[in-house]
Amino acid sequence: MGTNCCKSSKENPDEICEPDSANPQHSGESAALVERLVREFLSVIRTLVDHDPPIFFMELIHIADKNYVLVVQSLCRAIPLEELVGPLVISQILYECPSPSKEDLIGFINLLETPSFKDDAYERNLCVALACVADRMAGPYAVSLLTETTLNFLVERLDHRKKHDTQVVLFALIALEKFAQTSENRVTIEKFLNAEYDSNNHPLRALETWADEEDPIRRQVGFCAQWVLDNIFLLPDRDYSYTRVTLKGINAILNGQDMTECMKVSPNGLEARADACSFESVRSTFEVSEGCWYYEVELVTDGIMQIGWATRNSKYSNHDGYGIGDDQYSIAYDGCRQLIWYCGHSIPINHKPWKPNDILGCLLDIDNKECLFSLNGVPQPSLVGSVFFDSTKNAGFFAAASFMTYQQCRFNFGSREFVYRPTDRKFKCFNECGSLNEESARIIPNHMKLRRGSLGVTNACSICVDSEASTRLEPCGHSGFCDKCANVLENCPLCRAEISQRKTTKEVQTREAETSDETA
Incomplete structure (x- = not known):
């Protein structure tokens, strides 16, 4: 909480x-x-x-x-x-x-x-x-x-x-x-x-x-x-980070479509941060309903975070301070306040507060109905709760976390070697079993999400957000504008260059194809 x-x-x-x-x-x-x-x-x-x-x-x-x-x-x-x-x-x-x-x-x-x-x-x-x-x-x-x-x-x-x-x-x-x-x-x-x-x-x-x-x-x-x-x-000459990041070998990340509005997720989907004065939450892309699973979290900050497991039935309210571990469908570890959260109640744990660069291990053994957290390889008491009975009837578990203001951490779902690999039981990791489609693998900027969701237009104009972006400005070459908005611009809104011509995307593609044929 x-x-x-x-x-x-x-x-x-x-x-x-x-x-x-x-x-x-x-x-x-x-x-x-x-x-x-x-x-x-x-x-x-x-x-x-x-x-x-x-x-x-x-x-x-x-x-x-x-x-x-x-x-x-x-x-x-x-x-x-x-x-x-x-x-x-x-x-x-x-x-x-x-x-x-x-x-x-x-x-x-x-x-x-x-x-x-x-x-x-x-x-x-x-x-x-x-x-x-x-x-x-x-x-x-x-x-x-x-x-x-x-x-x-x-x-x-x-x-x-x-x-x-x-x-x-x-x-x-x-x-x-x-x-x-x-x-x-x-x-x-x-x-x-x-x-x-x-x-x-x-x-x-x-x-x-x-x-x-x-x-x-x-x-x-x-x-x-x-x-x-x-x-x-x-910046007009800078590509978005998500276009530059490589996801080769990464099959499970944080879900950019399943988080509260002020949560920030890195372009590779494995690092999260909150800077709002609220309790921001996020779940992973991969869901499990049977077996034994493990992931790790490297702390970048040492403040209030509740990190653990949640089902799709779990509800969180960022502005009211409710996150992972605050209902019967989730469970979380809070190393700042030295507590484990489940069903809105806290269980004290006996260790010093966590600090930056610490590693939190999160193990969920669904078959044996056991949840085990560890800090830098030191296990905390195992938990058996009704979360297993309440949650897996209709949905499995996701890795999940909630963050107070100015908190940040890195998730490892198995794309990197685990630092404190469990040795007392066999387990699986999300990365070896998961998969990402084109949509879930891309952590796109917020303004692009808004454009894509506007009236079902997948390539919306960055100005009116209503019509399709079909026009490119010359000579700067910037695009992302519909014909109507482009015709009222005198200068490019991205680089401030004076506009000499406005070409449709189709015209540009046709001309590029002709040039390619002539060169050949």
């Missing part, structure tokens, strides 16, 4: 001390109080298992209602860089706080202009706070927050040559993604990046090369950079 404090009530405790910005001493005392409350919340985030927030969380919300900027500044000061669940704490608090006023946003921007912060932790936390506010306030308020100061602050931290801490780079990137959810901001960011960098020197291009690195923070940066280049900040 995800730590979603948004379901709580907002009753204001009478005993809370009111911040008084007119009184410097009182203001200083309030800042100290807020920082203490933040540290208290940080100390219990790994143990919260229900939707009832602790009293000091509600105190923070009450103070934010009176002095939003004080709470933001205290969050930035109180959470150290080495506390990797710190960004989750910031997002939980700011998403529950009352909406900031225009004056609050001005005060927020002033924090960016303060010359005193040179601390990596403060900068990371400030980027996280910007991402939260931009996500929550999408629309005019997000536009007003994306000032020249804000934009310079974030983009400057994407330049890997300037040696910013990797966590600062990561959350500056996520903040830009959240700002770009507002279309006006997206145009502003793209213009700024195009003015500062040519396509070959685009900062995101350098960052996406980190996607395959072993360092967990750099890997997150690479994953996020690749995702935004595929989904948000499109």
Whole structure:
């Protein structure tokens, strides 16, 4: 069960001390109080298992209602860089706080202009706070927050040559993604990046090369950079990642058609991440109903994730905090809070919290009605539950997982050698028995999914999304537009080149065929 404090009530405790910005001493005392409350919340985030927030969380919300900027500044000061669940704490608090006023946003921007912060932790936390506010306030308020100061602050931290801490780079990137959810901001960011960098020197291009690195923070940066280049900040001379990835030898992946709306899946379908303040879930493409099966998960982050098994009968609700293990049709391991989840109840497990690069083993012996998890090869107590009786009547099991904010991991269904292969029983893996058709093997960008699903048009115009994309622009050669939309364009929307001709796809194909015949 995800730590979603948004379901709580907002009753204001009478005993809370009111911040008084007119009184410097009182203001200083309030800042100290807020920082203490933040540290208290940080100390219990790994143990919260229900939707009832602790009293000091509600105190923070009450103070934010009176002095939003004080709470933001205290969050930035109180959470150290080495506390990797710190960004989750910031997002939980700011998403529950009352909406900031225009004056609050001005005060927020002033924090960016303060010359005193040179601390990596403060900068990371400030980027996280910007991402939260931009996500929550999408629309005019997000536009007003994306000032020249804000934009310079974030983009400057994407330049890997300037040696910013990797966590600062990561959350500056996520903040830009959240700002770009507002279309006006997206145009502003793209213009700024195009003015500062040519396509070959685009900062995101350098960052996406980190996607395959072993360092967990750099890997997150690479994953996020690749995702935004595929989904948000499109470059005219860059092919989509799914067209460049090889799936040779991969027969089972995460199902891009069977996940909640804010889940992100890598182009090869074996890595997943969530950056929304919700509990995002995904299932695999392969289903099993008998026998013994095993897969492994390599942790990229160490926060709240529930990883295990679910049937197609399992239901999850991302915005209510319900995921894998929260109903009678699924079961999950949560190494952050040291719990196993089944039917919405948790079972404590005796080991230290998991950490990046740990390996979670997931074994399901359906014939013997046994589920066994292991962490770095150390087995946890086996479980026998009614999940086997409730689930396999009408459906088999899928590998499945749910993620809280800023969490990421890699799945191994057998296309790579297992690190901690079970030795006490025979088992099978998804990859040796599964298969992928053309549709399930492609993790395509979200905007392409929307186009394909529009009115049954499989090759929809990228502008109107209603008619078939049948026209190519010359001389740049970009396509993806219907005849009607192409005729009202003066410049290519992808590369801004002036349009001299508009040709139908059929005309282009005919001309290419004629040229090929002449050459032959």
